[in-house]
Structure formats: structure tokens, C-alpha cells
Amino acid sequence: MQTVIDRYSRQIVLPVIGDRGQRRLLESTVLVVGCGALGTVTATQLVRAGVGRVRIVDRDFIEYHNLQRQVLFDEDDVQNQIPKAKAAERHLRKVNSSVEIEGIVEDVNYTNVQRLVQGVDLIVDGLDNLETRYLINDAALKYGIPWVYGAAIASHGMTLSILPGETPCLRCIFPHLPEPGSTLTCDTAGVISAAPFIIASLQFVEAVKILTGARDQVIRTLTVMDVWDGTTYHLEVERSATCPTCQGMYEFLQAQSGTKTASLCGQNSVQVLNSKAGRLSFSEMARRLEPLGTVSYNDFMLRFAADGYEMVVFPDGRAIVKGTSDQATARGLYAKYVGT
Numbered sequence: 001m002q003t004v005i006d007r008y009s010r011q012i013v014l015p016v017i018g019d020r021g022q023r024r025l026l027e028s029t030v031l032v033v034g035c036g037a038l039g040t041v042t043a044t045q046l047v048r049a050g051v052g053r054v055r056i057v058d059r060d061f062i063e064y065h066n067l068q069r070q071v072l073f074d075e076d077d078v079q080n081q082i083p084k085a086k087a088a089e090r091h092l093r094k095v096n097s098s099v100e101i102e103g104i105v106e107d108v109n110y111t112n113v114q115r116l117v118q119g120v121d122l123i124v125d126g127l128d129n130l131e132t133r134y135l136i137n138d139a140a141l142k143y144g145i146p147w148v149y150g151a152a153i154a155s156h157g158m159t160l161s162i163l164p165g166e167t168p169c170l171r172c173i174f175p176h177l178p179e180p181g182s183t184l185t186c187d188t189a190g191v192i193s194a195a196p197f198i199i200a201s202l203q204f205v206e207a208v209k210i211l212t213g214a215r216d217q218v219i220r221t222l223t224v225m226d227v228w229d230g231t232t233y234h235l236e237v238e239r240s241a242t243c244p245t246c247q248g249m250y251e252f253l254q255a256q257s258g259t260k261t262a263s264l265c266g267q268n269s270v271q272v273l274n275s276k277a278g279r280l281s282f283s284e285m286a287r288r289l290e291p292l293g294t295v296s297y298n299d300f301m302l303r304f305a306a307d308g309y310e311m312v313v314f315p316d317g318r319a320i321v322k323g324t325s326d327q328a329t330a331r332g333l334y335a336k337y338v339g340t
């Protein structure tokens with residue numbers, strides 16, 4: 001026990017944590033969903049702080065362009081083609097062997113989300129798309145699990161702590177999925193590492209408050225900041241009387257909303273359907289995708305090739321992803337290039 005006290009001594013002396021807070025952290029289980037820039041920073045801090053069990057879920061492998069900001073990974077991980085969740089688990093075990101770390105390589109979707117959140121005291125958002133966040137929001141509210149939303153892109157980001165039944169949920173604030181092709185992603189807009197680092201650190205602090213029982217000190221505004229301009233805003237948010245999730249209608253858990261995929265038999269391709277899609281603007285999409293690969297379009301379809309994959313997108317948001325028969329990969333490419 002001496003070593004435990006020594007390891008965490010610098011945060012135990014903080015009056016806001018103390019012995020009692022540390023004990024609570026040691027007894028806690030946290031799910032980090034998505035292990036990119038946000039997830040690597042929060043997972044690192046949670047493990048170093050002595051959270052008892054940390055479950056990390058991510059569907060991706062590590063690529064060189066991740067290393068600019070995803071602090072847990074290195075060149076060996078890229079060369080050895082290690083999935084992010086497994087690389088994170090391996091590196092973090094060396095940081096703190098007393099924490100139970102579980103790296104799970106899965107695409108989070110309506111078929112597995114309820115299983116993945118079982119037994120956790122808190123969920124930390126490290127995702128890169130709003131659709132999966134809605135799914136997490138549904139699962140968190142259904143099971144009464146607090147979660148900390150976070151998002152960062154370019155030089156700005158935002159975070160919000162969600163205490164089910166007590167504070168506004170994500171859908172109270174953002175009621176609708178944006179049109180496909182209309183949202184920026186890190187792949188199209190870029191990101192400076194400090195933006196996700198700061199947002200992830202704020203998420204970690206909120207997580208510590210919730211886990212140690214300091215719920216009254218949780219920040220109840222939407223925090224928005226830009227690291228380049230040095231601006232921070234705290235926006236007042238309210239629970240919405242018409243929010244379906246707050247009324248117990250978990251549309252994303254029931255897969256009544258959002259994207260669906262199906263492997264196209266024998267073609268090494270996957271079809272992605274998006275029930276939320278409006279009409280896409282191909283000219284706008286083409287402009288956004290041009291720097292990233294080969295793009296061409298006519299009135300009927302847009303073709304885009306990059307990273308050894310080809311994607312054919314139709315005006316209603318439907319897409320066929322060629323070069324893979326894996327649905328998770330196809331969903332990932334769709335989220336990355338079309339957006340959700």
C-alpha cells in the first residue's frame with residue numbers, strides 16, 4: 001500500500017482529491033471510446049491517476065499521420081500494424097501495471113454498444129464522429145452512466161459533461177445529425193495537436209470530479225475554446241423538452257437512425273446507407289476531397305479514390321466503398337471522407 005500512496009502522493013495532497021478521492025479512483029471503471037488524439041490523452045491521464053479499470057475501444061490501425069497528435073503511439077506501432085486499442089493497452093501497462101487495462105478492437109455500433117458500456121462508472125468520449133456519439137448518448141442515458149463529450153478539430157474544440165437525468169444530454173444541444181458531407185473532419189480540415197490535448201485534459205478533470213463524487217463541481221456549461229486565438233467561452237445549455245433521448249426514446253440504440261452498412265457479396269465492397277442524408281452537394285464535396293485523393297463527379301455520382309480504396313457516393317448519401325469487405329472499415333472511410 002506504501003507504493004500506492006507514494007505513486008499517487010502528488011494528487012492525494014490536493015484537497016479536492018485527498019485519500020478519499022484516490023480510493024474512489026482506484027475503485028472506478030472507465031470506458032474510453034475512441035483512441036485518437038483525445039482518447040490517448042484521457043486514457044494516459046486516467047491510467048496514471050490510478051483509475052482501477054480502463055476499457056479502451058477503437059476500430060482503427062495506426063498510421064503515420066496519427067503520430068503528430070496521438071501521444072500513445074510510435075513508429076513501431078505503425079510498422080507492426082498494431083490496432084490503436086491494443087497499442088494503447090500495451091503502452092499503458094508499462095506506465096501503471098496496477099491498472100486493469102482492456103483494449104478492445106471494435107467498431108462501436110448499435111449491435112455492441114450496450115455490451116461495451118456494461119459495468120462502467122463513466123464514459124469518456126474520444127470519438128471522431130457525431131453519429132457514434134449519439135449512440136453513446138443513448139446508451140449512457142439508458143443506463144444512467146455519466147459521460148464527458150469532447151471534440152476537437154483545426155485549432156478549436158468543445159467539451160460538455162453529461163449527468164443523465166440531471167444535465168442536458170448531447171441531443172438536447174445538437175438535436176440532429178448534420179448533413180453528410182457538410183461536416184469538417186480532421187482529415188479534411190486538419191488539426192493542431194494542442195486543441196485535442198487541451199480538450200482531453202478538460203475531459204479528464206471532469207471525469208475525476210465525477211468519479212470522486214464532486215458532482216456539484218462539474219462544469220455545467222458547454223466549454224468552447226480556440227487554442228490559436230486563445231479564446232474560451234462557457235455557453236449556457238438547457239435540457240430540451242422535445243429531446244427524444246431524454247424521453248427514453250433511444251433511436252440510435254434501435255438503429256432507427258443513422259448509417260447502416262451491408263457487405264456486397266463477392267465484390268470486395270460494402271454499401272453504406274445513411275437514413276439521415278439530405279441531398280449532397282457534389283461540387284462542395286469535390287472541393288473538400290480534392291487535396292486528399294482523386295475525385296471526379298457528374299450529376300449521378302461522385303467517385304473518390306485514396307489510400308487504396310475507391311468510393312462511389314450517390315446524391316442521397318448512399319455510398320459503395322470498394323477495396324474492402326469489412327463493414328467497420330467502410331463505415332470508417334465513410335465517416336472520414338463523407339462525414340456523418
Ligand SMILES: [Zn+2]
Nearest residue numbers: 169172243246
Ligand atoms: Zn436530451
